[in-house]
Amino acid sequence: MAMDKAPLGETLKTKGARGARLVCLFLLGCLLFNYPLMALFNVHATFLGVPVLYAYIFFAWALLIALVAAVMESKG
């Protein structure tokens, strides 16, 4: 994916870094919600009473959102 030029008010450096971080998080997300990582949790067991697959997916999802929020809201 091409890196686009930064809009006004944002330096190229922070923009480039943010873009790279987002791409990394995208790749991390692709990894987290895919075979084989998901298969590891596709078992009949519970974590704190919740089936581990459910717990894993929602935890990974929340983690990803938190990381994205950290990247986007950081001042660069």
Next chain:
Amino acid sequence: MLQGWVIVIAAFAYIGLLFAIAYYADSRAEAGHSVIANPWIYSLSLAVYATAWTFYGSVGRAASDGVGFLPIYIGPTLMILLWWFVVRKMIRIAKLNRITSLADFTAARYGRSALIGGLVTVIAVIGILPYISLQLKAVSTSFQLLLQYPEVVMPQKTGEVSIMQDTAFYVALFMALFTIAFGTRHLDVAERHEGMVAAIAFESIVKLVAFVAVGLFVTFGMYDGFGDLFRRAAQRPDLANLMAPLGAAAGGYAGWVWLTVLSMLAIVFLPRQFQVAVIENVDEKHLKRAVWLFPLYMLAINLFVLPIAFGGLLHFPPGYVDADTFVLTLPMAHRVEGLALLVFIGGLSAATGMVIVETIALSTMVCNDLVMPVLLRVKALRLTEQRDLSSLLLDIRRAAIIAILLGGYLYYLIAGEAYALVSIGLISFAAVAQFAPAVIGGIYWKGGTRAGALAGLSAGFAVWIYTLLLPAFAKSGWFGMQVDFLDLGPWGVELLRPTQLFGLTGLDQITHAMIWSMLANAGLYLGVSVLSRQSASEHAQATLFVDVFTQTGERGSQWRGATSASALQTLLGRFLGPARALELFSVYARERGLKSVDDIEGDGELVHFAELQLAGAIGAASARAMVGTVAQEEPLGLDQVMTILDEASQVIAYSHQLEEKQRELEQATRDLRAANERLQELDRLKDDFVSTVTHELRTPLTSIRAFSEILHDHRDIDPAEQQRFLGLIIKESERLTRLINQVLDLAKLESGMAEWQTTELDLNELVADAVSTTSQMFKSRGVSVATRAGAPVSKVMADRDRVTQVMLNLLSNAVKFCPEGTGLVEVRLAEDANTVRIDVRDNGVGISRENIGVIFEKFRQVGDTLTDKPPGTGLGLAICRQIVDHFGGRLWAESEPGKGSTFSFTLPKTAVRAAAD
């Protein structure tokens, strides 16, 4: 008790609230205080993604295959990370080009192609019909369920009631009227709907609150938290399987991955998502927060899907209640009236949100990219001549909204019963995914051509119809198609079975359709693009889209035509209403510092401005065509561009040549004029010369004649007197001879006939000779002469006799003007790098400033010629100058009246002359 009227009043009260919010937002926007211009509202408006599918359908899906509903939300979570690149780019492009819909966007990218716009519109409308039918089904089902409260009774099958008794039909009609009232109150140039966005954001809150409320009720009201709920579910073997379902379901992980990919595409290419994310975007910076806020919303609304699904499965006997209705039926079964009503409202908000935005987006597409291009081309309608088309545009959109909702209802009648909510929606997802190659390719790859996009879209759409739409109809037994068609293939050809095309098995239906349609779509898009060529305008648009972030400034120069401003204003007036057109033109004039609309010039910039405004109302392709009728811009092909460039370079070459010629001619004219002036001067000089010579000859002749007559007539004259007269006659004769000699000499010099005997001269020697020759003359006048020569000077090449003539002339002149007795003449010899210089200085009367320039002219003698005529002919200096000039030297005089004068001349050294030759 939940009576029917209570439900209806609640529903209408809710709708009324939406109108109030929309009205408030619109009025704030008109006052310049936008309520939607912040990232929170933008993120909430993106949540229009969560429809009745999410609200009711997710639980249904979860009840059949556990986490199978989640890729629909995880896909967008991943995709939105790339939004920073993709959607930000789309927003920038859309703003620059006044894009009003996805069809407009695609058409604009491929050379403002009306064909592409129409095709995208058809795919979008047909593709979205199942999705709309899903909303109708959900709302009518929830309404019918709630009517039976407190009983939980599944509604009758649609086929068993007439249309007039069918709730879904009324829901469709009601929603159509509602959307018309909501979205087509006035024609907005930018196609932005502030009020709608505000209402959608509010709906997103309502549906989230309602769903979470049910989730909390089930988890903590019916059961003792998550642990308790899942432990009880795990005790039932059929439910326990849902807790680790991956790999077991059809398609397994492949199905999961393809669903993720599909929803990644849907979040960008669903018309309503494009509408809220791109068209309604106020500031692209809002993306920054939406990138994490919108996924957070999806996480929140999905958190309780599994608990509700398990709660429903545990509570109701298997097969008794449709899992798609658990969200509503669980509160009903537990007699929680308020919650049940809240759920109904939540479901209604989810469905209305989707229907409003989707049908507004689709109706804009239908109007701008399907109907108007056709109507404008039908000459019989004379639309291009009508004064005000804005109401026609609104009517077309209203009709489109009704048609789309009735289409959705029709689909619901035909195929609505055969599928669960999620499965119906996925068919639509697969349809809009067909836009991906043409649009993504279009904004990142300049090589994508119109032909490629047409081929890809058509092929993908065809495969979608064959592998998803036809099977959906077949399963319902419509169009006389039997299920045989699915099992045996058309005409018994098994290889062509729609759900196992070319023998591809082991996949769920969506994955299967996605693989084949994407293969056909992307393959043809790339293949045909590579093999076909872009037109010039296509290429211009491709560059505009792909390089949108690197472009700066306006694009006014794109229009080469020009027209009258009033014609454009009239054109805008016909589509937007005259008042709105006047307003726009006034703003345009004000921005450019013009006093009034009348001062606007119909230049390319104005044409571009008008086109952009018009594009907002009727789409890029039609706007181009309409402005073209007024501005009459010739379409510019690549050949023509090359020809123009060619001609231009030739013209430039010609004009260079012409300039050269003109310069030469001007030079020649100047030379000729100078020559002419010189000739006239020479002519005048010749006349002067002749008259002067005549005069000079006559004076001595007159004397000679006078004295001769005296001697002839008076023989008795005294011999001494006689002797004196004869002396005078001889003297005058000598003068006459000298004069004639000099005139002849001058004539020879001037005509170049003189003979020169050029030798190497030693000027020291020559000056000494000349001074000694004239010593007698100096003595007789009592004038002293001195020669000042330092070192011997270099030799010069010249004629000895001529240079001596010059020297003698200067010396005799000096003697002539020196006072007798006290006269002093000084001769100096000097040399510089190139020349030898001789000065002859006297202390005589000097020459006045005005005379110093004329003394070198012929017969010009200084002094009063009548009383004090100096001796000499007046030709000496003229001859001297001729001689010095001939040898490449210079002769001049400097003087101060009363203090004497200096005559100087230079001659080039031998070496310098040799080098010059």
